[in-house]
Amino acid sequence: MSVNLPSAAQHGEMCTSSLSAEQQRDLATRITTFLSMYSHLSDSYIIEFFTEDLWSSLPSSWRAVLRDLKYPQIADLLLGASHADRRYPSVWPLSLLAFRATAQALAFPRESREGGGGAEEFQYNESQSSLLRHIFRKHVKPKKQHEIRKLGALVKELCDQTDCSSVVDVGSGQGHLTRFLSFGLGLSVTAIEADRALLAMATKFDGELLGVLEKEREKQNERLQEAMLQSSEFGYPMSSWVGGLPGHQLSYKAREAACHALEDYRRRLWEESQLLRTHCYRATLETFIREQRPELRRAGVQTVKKAHLLTFTEYARLGLARVGLPTDLPLDGGRVEAMLEQQGRVVVFFSLALLLAPVVETLVLLDRIIYLQENGVDSRLVPLFDPNLSPRNFVLVALKARGHGGAKRKS
Numbered sequence: 488m489s490v491n492l493p494s495a496a497q498h499g500e501m502c503t504s505s506l507s508a509e510q511q512r513d514l515a516t517r518i519t520t521f522l523s524m525y526s527h528l529s530d531s532y533i534i535e536f537f538t539e540d541l542w543s544s545l546p547s548s549w550r551a552v553l554r555d556l557k558y559p560q561i562a563d564l565l566l567g568a569s570h571a572d573r574r575y576p577s578v579w580p581l582s583l584l585a586f587r588a589t590a591q592a593l594a595f596p597r598e599s600r601e602g603g604g605g606a607e608e609f610q611y612n613e614s615q616s617s618l619l620r621h622i623f624r625k626h627v628k629p630k631k632q633h634e635i636r637k638l639g640a641l642v643k644e645l646c647d648q649t650d651c652s653s654v655v656d657v658g659s660g661q662g663h664l665t666r667f668l669s670f671g672l673g674l675s676v677t678a679i680e681a682d683r684a685l686l687a688m689a690t691k692f693d694g695e696l697l698g699v700l701e702k703e704r705e706k707q708n709e710r711l712q713e714a715m716l717q718s719s720e721f722g723y724p725m726s727s728w729v730g731g732l733p734g735h736q737l738s739y740k741a742r743e744a745a746c747h748a749l750e751d752y753r754r755r756l757w758e759e760s761q762l763l764r765t766h767c768y769r770a771t772l773e774t775f776i777r778e779q780r781p782e783l784r785r786a787g788v789q790t791v792k793k794a795h796l797l798t799f800t801e802y803a804r805l806g807l808a809r810v811g812l813p814t815d816l817p818l819d820g821g822r823v824e825a826m827l828e829q830q831g832r833v834v835v836f837f838s839l840a841l842l843l844a845p846v847v848e849t850l851v852l853l854d855r856i857i858y859l860q861e862n863g864v865d866s867r868l869v870p871l872f873d874p875n876l877s878p879r880n881f882v883l884v885a886l887k888a889r890g891h892g893g894a895k896r897k898s
Contacts, residue, residue: 511860512857514853515857522846525843527544528839531544533770535770537770538770542829542836545839548582555831561835566753566842594845595845618636622699623663623667626663630876633876639667642674653675654676655677655678656668658680659679661688662678662689749845750875761796764795765795767829771827773785775818779812786810788810869882
């Protein structure tokens with residue numbers, strides 16, 4: 488059976504379609520070499536900015552030109568993709584220019600040719616997708632609304648091409664994508680999720696959706712009745728939720744490196760958002776935590792809601808309580824002020840590390856696609872989502888020919 492993977496015109500540029508197997512391996516080698524040169528950036532934790540003196544780990548020539556940059560300048564000169572009208576306040580060292588250019592050149596382009604549609608999709612209501620029916624938006628954040636719509640359309644297209652009507656959603660979470668595939672697109676879906684708390688939420692949301700559909704049926708909406716209510720036809724009984732599967736967890740740093748939203752952070756820099764102070768707050772707090780309890784290195788303070796609207800003292804009280812330290816711990820006001828004054832340097836360092844995030848993600852995706860192709864599985868990489876809404880916007884699409892034996896990868 489001959490099946491065509493989605494075309495670039497349909498779903499954006501296929502990042503690996505123009506690269507031969509040899510070119511893909513060469514790119515992976517070059518990325519590995521590049522990342523090894525800047526491991527002090529990719530392996531760093533921004534909360535250790537002061538405790539590990541991360542600023543001093545940068546070349547002195549870099550520090551000299553970066554230390555006084557304004558936030559919009561960081562967005563344009565470091566994280567900006569366009570080379571047009573770049574005006575440098577001072578002469579940058581070639582090593583810094585090469586670092587930025589190489590990071591941008593080695594990463595797969597994140598914009599699809601057709602565009603992600605995110606801006607148009609939410610122009611009337613920033614929390615409600617205009618392209619997704621209301622019954623599939625309930626309890627779903629805008630980012631996820633965008634993702635389930637785009638991914639659902641791609642899965643349906645592949646199912647139509649391969650004459651397939653059954654889908655397995657592994658790691659289905661609260662079931663938002665599963666419900667859209669099943670009730671919205673008419674596919675038979677089995678959802679697998681290991682977290683019982685997420686399973687409980689999925690079951691609850693299933694019941695809510697069925698209740699809504701029942702009311703619509705009573706209003707004689709025949710199209711919805713035929714397309715979504717007949718769960719027996721579409722294979723979506725509640726018992727299809729399966730839990731308890733063992734999950735493989737990547738290290739936090741590996742996931743953190745590849746998942747940060749460069750586009751969103753660049754927007755914050757342009758807007759000079761108060762949110763930018765949170766990294767400096769956390770790095771300052773880390774200093775006092777370690778002085779009291781050195782074993783609490785990188786303690787899980789978790790996110791403090793609206794931290795950017797708090798004074799550091801207010802933020803510190805909440806953070807100290809979360810790690811079991813006294814909330815009235817004396818904080819040297821002079822030291823705190825001196826560290827908070829370095830917020831610009833903290834932001835610069837984080838931006839340098841953020842430049843590597845798309846490169847790390849590219850290497851991970853390359854590894855997967857090379858493995859699939861080595862085992863005879865035709866595959867393509869699609870920048871499916873709008874990166875401004877969904878920073879991990881690539882989808883790896885693979886079709887295995889019938890009768891082809893599946894290979895197992897060694898862990």
